[in-house]
Amino acid sequence: MSLDTATVRRIASLARIRLEEEEVGRMQAELNGILGWIEQLQAVDTTGIEPMAGGGAVSLRMREDAVTDGGIPDQVLANAPDRMGEYFGVPKVVE
């Protein structure tokens, strides 16, 4: 399967990565190279095989539903590019 430039732009938008017009062609070629190489997987018979989702065989454990952390707004906000009081600042979203 080969990606066209419109699809490359759509993926970039989904990924929230700004792609300049002159970058589209190169990205398209690189992605198609990688996807073409990956295509060989379609030859593997996976009938009846359960997908392996995690890295370990052990199933995830449950933990007590209790608050174990919090009340540290200064630490949470310490690296914020734009801080307004106890909030992260962003461009105006709602008029």
Add this chain to the structure above:
Amino acid sequence: MHPTDFSLRGAIEALNEGLLTSVELTQAHLDGIAALNPRLNAYLTVTAEQALEQARASDARRAEGVAGPLDGIPLAIKDLFCTVGTRTTAGSRILGNFVPPYESTVSGNLLRDGAVFLGKVNLDEFAMGSSNTTSAFGPVENPWSRRNDPDARLVPGGSSGGSAAAVAARLALGATATDTGGSIRQPAAFCGIAGIKPTYGRCSRYGIVAFASSLDQAGPVARTVEDCAILLRSMAGFDPKDSTSADVPVPDFGAACARGVKGLRIGVPKEYRLEGTPPEIAALWEQGLQWLRDQGAETVEISLPHTKYALPTYYIVAPAEASSNLARYDGVRFGLRETAKDGDLKDLYERTRAAGFGPEVKRRIMIGTYVLSAGYYDAYYLKAQKIRALIKRDFDEAFRMVDAIVTPATPSAAFGMDEKQDDPITMYLNDVFTVTANLAGLPGLAVPAGLDGQGLPLGLQVIGRAFDEETVFAVGSAIETAADFRAVPTLRAGA
């Protein structure tokens, strides 16, 4: 003997015997860093004052008789591990001047055991790479050089290139590293040192900048197999803060190194005999198997039939998880922010991520976004997860017949900084021998075993059953003993 030439174990003994102090040991490493790091670029941040303070406190503890297992030992920390109060970059511009308010569990465990942190070491951006050339802070140079072309600057491998180069150049006694597809074992092999990716779940991932969560594992690199075993014992252990952390006891890995291999059955996977592998690597592999037979092991040919699908499977699973994990870098809560006048929030996200991520990271996020997108999920991601299950099943079946598997660590020795940079897939092939252990969640150890015709180190890999690092260490030590690897890199402290 120059203090930086001690093995980690040798340094612990020397400290215990009062032959030197941690302050002396730490200062010798800091002097080495000052002399060599401007060229090697292994350290991104050197925490000299903090290191000397930790060393003084360690010497005081030892004087009081309350020294921990790693007390006073100077280490380097891969800049993917969050360290309280010390900038953590992940090798990326997008983290800006991120200073973590918390400590990763693994680095915290090392501090608990008395380690001294010299600083944070370089890596491929977000641990994505096999050459350490994708770092936003410049490449790391391999301290080794080719005998007949000494001016060619070589890569240290990646992504843990700074960790491996620092340890090989005697700028640390050991280092933390991480391995998602080979990022501990490949740089260890390229730099002539040992490194182990433990079983998935052995080390907590808490506080390690995430790349691909179902594949990422932390582990040590050091100059001997036993030094890796000593470090892993401190790094490992159950952590409730990581839901995939395994609640299993941590054995005395150091003791396992002396077990020997008598009676062990060693698997030799026929699918790892790749066309185009340099004859020196094939010969070293055979030599390694002979060393094990000489020490009483039996070698058995085995088949891992889905091996050739491992790399393309990895390049679906890892980018998919990365695209999800890296969604957090949005310019809002931490790190870089790029804006345009009158730009909206989406514009802020897109400009921040365009400016903050390098080309390899962008490529992987794009691939991951595509394979997870509506209409393609089953064809790519689900298919890859099923093939991953088949790769694991291959190993399960093999481990019914053998106790460990021995393979080459890498398909080549270290290459030049300007080589293999044009095509992403050529670079991906570096991990052809290592990536299977990540997909199956198994422990894999790289051990230096010889030199190629150019005088560059080559490594062998030992793969073991899940949570059987002890056998892996025993086999690795047997290879190390027989190989008697004493070669040293051109660039090293105290030389």
